[in-house]
Amino acid sequence: MKDLVFIEGLKTQAVIGVYDWEKKIQQELVFDLEMEHDNRVPAATDDLSKTLDYEAISNFILAFCAERQFELIETLAERLVAELIENFTLSAVALTLRKPAAVPAANAVGVKICRRV
């Protein structure tokens, strides 16, 4: 088992969806992110710059969703993970993206992607 830094249940509103009516409203999205990282280095140095800063990464995700618009949650997930890999030192990441209100009979629907650099 490898060390992780994770973000669970990060909620935001975004313009997301295939249908015309969805392009005029904001809908809730919920992000769970698991990022492989050797936590022994920041633990030994007590140094934020040696870890994956979950606050900075959370803020990046919120800004990304505020600025961008997609039809499919698959597209949002893929583009977001590509930008996270570009902007942070990620070696492997798993993203679960839920769109809770999309199917009223379900607790949530969504996608999960796992990418390794």
Ligand SMILES: Nc1nc2c(c(=O)[nH]1)N=C([C@H](O)[C@@H](O)CO)CN2
């Ligand atoms: N696999 C997906 N299926 C669907 C998506 C999606 O993004 N990925 N989107 C929709 C609609 O936008 C839906 O959420 C409207 O309620 C349908 N299926």
